[in-house]
Amino acid sequence: MNTRRIVTLIAAALVVGAASCSPGEKEDFYQTDLPLKELMGHVIDPAAWKFWNYTGWIDDMEGTHSRIPTTEEGWLDAETGAVTTAEAANLLLLPARRNNAPANKDPDWEKFARQLYDSSMEARQAAIDRNEQAMFDTGGKMYEACVACHAKFLLPNLPPEERDVTFAPLPEVKAKDKREAMPDEPKRDEAK
Numbered sequence: 380m381n382t383r384r385i386v387t388l389i390a391a392a393l394v395v396g397a398a399s400c401s402p403g404e405k406e407d408f409y410q411t412d413l414p415l416k417e418l419m420g421h422v423i424d425p426a427a428w429k430f431w432n433y434t435g436w437i438d439d440m441e442g443t444h445s446r447i448p449t450t451e452e453g454w455l456d457a458e459t460g461a462v463t464t465a466e467a468a469n470l471l472l473l474p475a476r477r478n479n480a481p482a483n484k485d486p487d488w489e490k491f492a493r494q495l496y497d498s499s500m501e502a503r504q505a506a507i508d509r510n511e512q513a514m515f516d517t518g519g520k521m522y523e524a525c526v527a528c529h530a531k532f533l534l535p536n537l538p539p540e541e542r543d544v545t546f547a548p549l550p551e552v553k554a555k556d557k558r559e560a561m562p563d564e565p566k567r568d569e570a571k
């Protein structure tokens with residue numbers, strides 16, 4: 380290989396290198412001062428609960444009650460919870476959060492964050508469709524993304540006595556069975 384060819388190759392490598400490193404990929408381009416624990420506790424967890432609080436059923440002494448929204452504001456609120464969680468999942472994908480502890484560039488981190496994004500966008504669609512069953516099922520999928528990531532990146536870092544989380548699969552519940560259990564609850568046209 381002559382010298383000119385080597386110089387050309389180096390120049391080409393530099394161009395490729397420069398093109399593939401956009402400002403957004405630089406670790407310090409985004410502000411990530413907030414510790415992950417606080418991002419979870421103050422952003423991701425409340426956002427997910429905003430949605431979850433509108434899903435599922437409560438069985439009490441008086442029978443079964445649906446938690447599905449009953450007003451337009453309620454449906455919009457549930458949708459807000461879903462999209463806030465989806466966009467917050469992107470914060471887990473920022474280079475500084477992917478590269479450093481506890482993620483340490485493990486591809487599973489990205490996988491679980493994308494799983495949370497995808498399931499939250501499905502939850503958004505369930506709220507848009509006013510679909511009671513899909514609200515429950517997509518809420519369950521969101522929960523599974525949280526649990527999967529915690530199983531790998533949170534629990535092993537906790538002292539054994541604090542690993543009291545169970546990983547039982549979520550029960551399958553059918554909206555129509557629940558509806559049959561509550562004949563006195565007003566049927567809502569929008570709730571499928």
Ligand code: HEC
Nearest residue numbers: 415416419420424427471488491492495524525528532533
């Ligand atoms: C990509 C990985 C990942 C995903 C997805 C994820 N978490 Fe976390 N979560 C963590 C890690 C890691 C910690 C431990 C942070 C620490 O203590 O430094 C944590 C901690 C927490 C905590 C404890 C906060 C505290 O104050 O101790 C809560 C609550 C939490 N997550 C809720 C959720 C919920 C709800 C979801 C899903 C909607 C979720 N997380 C999704 C990785 C994840």
